Structure formats: structure tokens, C-alpha cells
Amino acid sequence: GDRPARLDGELRAAELDLDSVFGFGESALSGLGLERPGEVTLAVEVGKAKIAGFDARNIAARLKLDGGGLAIERLSVGDLGDTSFVATGRIQTQSSPGGSITVNLDARDLNGLLALTEKFTPALAAPLRRIAVSQKTATLQANVSMESSGADGANGKIGVTGKIGAIRINVSANATGKREA
Numbered sequence: 001g002d003r004p005a006r007l008d009g010e011l012r013a014a015e016l017d018l019d020s021v022f023g024f025g026e027s028a029l030s031g032l033g034l035e036r037p038g039e040v041t042l043a044v045e046v047g048k049a050k051i052a053g054f055d056a057r058n059i060a061a062r063l064k065l066d067g068g069g070l071a072i073e074r075l076s077v078g079d080l081g082d083t084s085f086v087a088t089g090r091i092q093t094q095s096s097p098g099g100s101i102t103v104n105l106d107a108r109d110l111n112g113l114l115a116l117t118e119k120f121t122p123a124l125a126a127p128l129r130r131i132a133v134s135q136k137t138a139t140l141q142a143n144v145s146m147e148s149s150g151a152d153g154a155n156g157k158i159g160v161t162g163k164i165g166a167i168r169i170n171v172s173a174n175a176t177g178k179r180e181a
Contacts, residue, residue, distance in 0.1 A: 004038020004067065011043070017050040039066040052115040054081040069093040072101055081112020091146050097154040097179055100145035105162075107138040135165025154179045 044061040058078030064071045075087040089101035107113050110132040118125040140162035149155040159172040 005036065006039040007037040008041045009043070012045045013049075014047045015049070016046050019050050019053065040064065051080060052112075052119045054112045054115055056080040067094060069099065070101070081115065082109035083107040083112040089144075091144070093146070093179070096148050097146045098148060100143055103140075103142045105138060105140045105142070109136060110138060110164075113138070131164055131167075135167060138162065138164040140164070140169065148179075149176055152178055 041064045042061060044059060046059040047057065049056045049059055056077050056079065059076070061075045062073035063075060069090060069092040071090040072087050076085065078084050083105065084107075085103060085105040087101060087103040090099045091097075091101055092099045105113070110128070114125065114128055114132050117128050140160055142158070142160045145157045147155050153176060156175045157172065161170050163169065
């Protein structure tokens, strides 16, 4: 009908190879013309997983993505190539945009973070690779927020603070535009 495709999932596993799962999903579903889900609700608990060639431990996620926005009750990885992170928050995109998502990252080695960046956001990989050559650790907090700005406008902000090795980081960016953008 007029409702978007929906995916509800709950997964608990002692061990999971996510690289193989993603590869299988892409090859098995390609060419079928399936609609990408417009609503996704996931709950995941995995003791040990393989992600981007690295072993990850203690993965937990509870999140919901729909036309109204993204809600992350908790997204955490206890250890991924000597990196741990926790993300929480909600961004509402409909009617009155607003909310924020915060990510706390602690990396004793940047190789795991670099591997994830290369796999999921390749445009950021080259600058991170240059930093990782001389700086081996990072403790960062990133905050992404959105708020309404007028009748049909929205203001988005991104901020990252912390340290990469001996380098202190305090970077922020703002964007204002129409809500649909």
C-alpha cells in the first residue's frame, strides 16, 4: 500500500561474522528489486564479531530509523581493534526537527577505526590515515544535533572534541537550510 517497507530484527549471538553477512546480503538480494526499508527497528547483542577484518567484542545496539528520524537507545562496541565507542541520542527530522546524537570513542590504536572508516566512509579514510601514521591513540566525543530554524528551515551542527595522540581537537561545523535538505 502506501506504507514504506519495514524491517524489525532482534539478534543475539555468541559469535558472528558481519563481513560475511553483509557480503551474502548484497549478493543474495541484488537484482531482486526489493525496496529499501523505510522503517527499521533493530536490537542486537553479539559477544564476538568480525567487522572490516577486525575482531569486535561486546556489541550491543538498540535503534530505530524511520521517516521521523533516527533513535539510538544504545549502540556500543566494547572492543574493535583496541577501540571502544558508545553512541546514544535521537534526531527528529519531521514536523519540528531537533535532537542530538552523541558518540564517545576511546582508541588505544587507530587501525580498527581506520578500517571501519575505509569500509563505510571512504572519503574520510585518507585524512585519518595521515594522522594515524604519527598519532596512535584517540579519545573523542562527537555530537551531531539538529534544531528547527523558522517555518521550513533547520539548523544542523557537528562538533568533535578530545585528543588524537598529543593533538587536541575542537572542531565544529554548522549548516542551515530547508528541512528536506
